[in-house]
Amino acid sequence: MARTSSSKPQTVVVDDRRLQLTNLDKVYYPATGTTKGEVLQYLAQVAPALLRHASYRPATRKRWPDGVAGQMFFQKNLDASTPSWVPRRSIRHRTSTNDYVLVNDLATLTWLGQTATLEIHVPQWRFGRTGSPLPPDRLVLDLDPGPGAGLPECAEVARLARDILRGMDLDPLPVTSGSKGIHLYAALVGHDESLTADAVSAVAHELARHLESEHPDLVVSDMKKSLRAGKVLVDWSQNNGSKTTIAPYSLRGRDEPTVAAPRTWEELDDPDLRHLSFTEVLERLERDGDLLEPLAAGHLAQLEPTPERMATFDKLETYRAKRDPDRTPEPFGPESPADGDGAPTFVIQEHHARRLHWDFRLEHEGVLVSWALPKGEPTDPKQNHLAVQTEDHPLEYGSFEGTIPAGEYGGGEVTIWDAGTYDLEKWREDEVIAVLHSERRGSRRLALIRTGGRGGDDENSWLIHRTKTQPGDDQGGDEDDEPSPAQASRGARSGQAGRGEPPAEAPRPMLATTAPAAELARLDAEDWAFEVKWDGFRAVVEVLPGDDEAVVRLTSRSGQDLTVTFPELQALAGMVDADDLPLVLDGEIVALDADGRPSFRRLQQRANLTRPRDVEKARRGVGVDLVLFDALVVGGRAVTGRPYTERRAELARVVTPRRPVHVPDALDGDLDEALETSRLMRLEGVVAKRRRAAYTPGRRSRDWLKVKHARTQEVVVVGWRPLHAGTGREDARLAGSLLLAVPDDDGVLRFVGKVGTGFKEADRRAVVRRLRPVDDAPLDGVPRAEAVHARWAAPEQVAEVEYGDWTSDPGDLGATDGAPDEGPRLRHSVWRGWREDKRPEDVRVER
Structure with a gap:
């Protein structure tokens, strides 16, 4: 050159x-x-x-x-x-x-x-x-060599990451x-429409952790310089937004x-790279x-004028149809969205029309999305105001002040009451949360919530709410605290709910049904919400008034009291308002790994402990979190009869979560998008919930449908075979495999195979101590090859395995009348752990 x-x-x-x-x-x-x-x-x-x-x-x-x-x-x-x-x-x-x-x-x-x-x-x-x-359009991994490593080592790690x-x-x-x-x-x-930067970062972090666990002498995922000598840092953090x-x-x-x-x-294969x-x-x-x-x-699809983006060009059709440019000074806007700079804008205009009201407008996708506020912007979180959505306005309307002639649509005086920019926290079909910033009236956080049904006469009915958490407040988080649509549909009536006595026994949680593919294909996101399926212990959570402070009680699906086992979850008592007690909520107790993903194996280390010393020792190694996803009782009154959407909104209202308590939103998009997000996050699966359905405690319902990525099956353990059984090196202190059964439709136990992989040596030893021995097989139909070396156990312990497939239709359980070597069997089973929260009668075939 x-x-x-x-x-x-x-x-x-x-x-x-x-x-x-x-x-x-x-x-x-x-x-x-x-x-x-x-x-x-x-x-x-x-x-x-x-x-x-x-x-x-x-x-x-x-x-x-x-x-x-x-x-x-x-x-x-x-x-x-x-x-x-x-x-x-x-x-x-x-x-x-x-x-x-x-x-x-x-x-x-x-x-x-x-x-x-x-x-x-x-x-x-x-x-x-x-x-x-x-949304992010690419994932990046930065392979950074530590002292003593160089490009050849980076290339080796690159090839390992490529395969994954x-x-x-x-x-x-x-x-x-x-x-x-x-x-x-x-x-x-x-x-592009389903992933966030946080989601991509989490996937990259998990990949880095996996590479580190598989190749500890070559890969490190921790940023600490002291750990990086001779290794390659897989820096996943650059996917952060x-x-x-x-x-x-x-x-x-x-x-x-x-x-x-x-x-x-x-x-990259060249040693002289x-x-x-x-x-x-x-x-x-x-x-x-x-x-x-x-x-x-x-990113090409994001920037091209797709049909979806072209549709935004027509958003002003209603606005223009209501106005004559020769008779009103109002702006009519460009033919396409403006290519504006900076943060999105808002404006609130005082409008002296037939009735005084204020027009609240937010810049979104090239137009000003607009609501009429008959009483203006609320200033008290306890007082919500009506908001009526009107037609979208052109962006130029944000600076409009003037007189609309009498007799014309909206005739009257328009002045700007406030204007500025805003930070968008959430924009959904039925909910918008934004933090407004203006020099005139400062910053504040507002929520808009649709109260009318989509497609109905009242579909434009919303309320506007000033949230409890405001910019500059030191309240430990920015979780949503907007009111529920249930409150709004009742006219946002004020007043204290009546008190009821908490139930003496915790209700049993509502159960989901495993759905066949044909049924899943018919699910419409308009009618169904899609949530993460959490890999943990299901728990009914009660928050009850106490002498000095609220008390949290945890009960498993099987009725077992989990309160002393997970004492850190008492923290929930400080995240709710005394006016909302007693509360009964539904959730899942999970143990998160280093990547923030639920690990059922880690949770096993906290299970079945009641002695304070044992609990505290286990807690130092493994903490637990509580994920809440439904509300059953609020303020002593049952809300189980309300639709899912109202219960979820009520849950968001009554709990101000912070670690270790979480109230995650449903997943965006349709079922396929929800499953893809869940799969990329390496989560267990998705639960589809019918939006209009009530909560039915203790019942398995088709209003909740579960979809798992991996095939798992709950099983009853009916016996075990010693390690190296039949080889002359048998070790009766260690279990080599467990014999498994599942109840048929009549509740009769049927043999479904064995599991011998996925155990640690400590697991094999613990199994022998855990199972209560019995003299005879507690079921018929165990093949002789499995029974000859078996140690039988009382059929009272439930576990979970992952498997490849069934040898035949599991619907045929019981059809062979217990004949040995016949009937469906689990293939390629891998141990996942004990289900402390289940009883044998709870086990069903996961079809």
């Missing part, structure tokens, strides 16, 4: 933008003599590929005004010297709002080179054309970072002008094209 020798300022035109380039012969890389002019020439040649992977992403810059031997400046915010034509977007942080450059065109890229920006760092998500942040990612239907592409390690990118094609990664094809501020360069997998210089990258790009081009598949 020829060196630019002129030191005189040059005015150039790039993409119709005039830029002045100065000090072109300044040396940026002393080791190679590479000048600013050469950097600008590189950026011009690499631009088509670099822009493909950096555009519409808020860029963080690293600048070296005096070259890489001088001081580096880390810059997020654009300053006053930035040309007005440089594209930008604003992001509100906790303490500030920053304007980030969008590297969308060659002119902007050239301006970055002129300002000595050598490194461009971007997140894994993009802004949409209307300015709204889009391909098993997840993701196709990873390698990039040597130009600094030390390797980046792996995978396009999230088809997941606030984190960035060096953009592909960006230069690095190292001694030499190396580049974050896409590579082939064959190159090294980082590439900018001249090599240009030669490869000309020869091979952009090796990273498939990565763009993750």
Whole structure:
């Protein structure tokens, strides 16, 4: 590449933008003599590929005004010297709002080179054309070698990660970072509407933890430097929505002008693998094209004018139909959504029409979504105001003040009562939560909740609520505290609910039915909600008034008192209001692993303990969390007869959760999207719940349908075989396998096979002590090969196994009248653990 020798300022035109380039012969890389002019020439040649992977992403810059031997400046915010034509977007942080450059065109890229920006760092998500942040479109793993490791070790880890990612239907592409390690990118094609940055980060974290557990001598997932000697850190954290990664094809501020360069997998097999210089990258790009081009598949659909996005262009049809532009000064808006900068806006307009009211409008998807507030914005969380949704308005209406002529639609005086920007926390069909920011009236958090039914005469009826938690409050979290639709549908009546006596015995929880594929295919997201299926112990949770403070009582599905076993869950008492007691809630006790995923095996270490000393010892090693998902009694009154949606809203109202208590939202999207999210998070499955259905305690209902990713079956343990039975090395202190049974439709135990894998040695020893021996087999039909060495046990212990398939239809249990070697059997069973919360009569075939 020829060196630019002129030191005189040059005015150039790039993409119709005039830029002045100065000090072109300044040396940026002393080791190679590479000048600013050469950097600008590189950026011009690499631009088509670099822009493909950096555009519409808020860029963080690293600048070296005096070259890489001088001081580096880390810059997020654009300053006053930035040309007005440089594209930008604003992001509100906790303490500030920053304007980030969008590297969308060659002119902007050239301006970055002129300002000595050598490194461009971007997140894994993009802004949409209307300015709204889009979901992440790619996953990244940063393979960072510790002391004593290098690129060969990173390449080895990359190959291991590739096998896992391909098993997840993701196709990873390698990039040597130009600094030390390797980046792996995978396009999230088809997941743009269902995944969040947190979800992708959790998947990446789990993958890193798995690699570490399988290859502890090579991989580490913990950021601590003391753990990284001779190993490769799989940095999963760059999938966080606030984190960035060096953009592909960006230069690095190292001694030499190396580049974050896409590579082939064959190159990673080269033992002499090294980082590439900018001249090599240009030669490869000309020869091979952009090796990273498939990565763009993750975002193309988001930016194209799809039918869904085109539909937003017609949102003003109702607005325009009600107005005559020749008779009213109101704006009529553009033909398509505006490409506005910055945070979304809101406006509240005082409207002296036939009746005084206030119009509340939020910028969303290119229009102002609007509600009429007859009594204005509420200022007291205890007083909710009516909100009536009206037609969407054009964005220009946010600055409209004036007189609408008498006789015209909305005739009267309009003035701006308040205006500013807002942070969106939730936007759903029936619920919106936003934090407003204005110089005139400060910041406040409001919730809008639809109270009318969709498609009915009252479908535009909402309420607007000022939440208990407000910006600046120190209340330990930002969980939703909006009122329930049930309250709203009753006109948001005030008053204290009557008190009732808590039930002497906790009710049995409602049970889900395993659904066949044909039934699942008919589920409509309009009628069904989809929740995570949690892998833990089901519990009915009572919060009861006490002498000094509330008391939490936990009861298992089988009626076992779990209160002393999980004392940390008493913390729930401090998360509810005394006015709402007594409370009866439904939930699941889970033990989370290091990735925040429920681990049934970890939960086993806390099970069946009642002595305080034993509980405290186990608690130091394994903590538990409580996930709440339904409400049965509130303020002493049963709410089981109300629809699911109302009970869930009531649950969100009465509990202000913080660790170890959680009240998670239902999953977004339809069943397929919910299952995909659950699968990527490596969770157990999904429970579909009919939105209008009541809660039926103690009954298995088709209003709740469960879907598991892995096949699991609860079983009754009827015996065990010693380790090495029949080999002459039998060890009667250790169980080699357990003999399993399941009740048929008449409650008769039927033999369904055995399980001998998935145990630790301590498990095998504990089984022998746990099972109560009996002299004879507690069931018929055990094949002689299994019975000859069996030790029989009383059929009173329930466990759970994972399995590959049944040998025949499990509906045929009992059809062979207990004949040996006949009947359905579980194949490839793997031990999961004891079900302390189940009784033998609770066990059913999971069809």
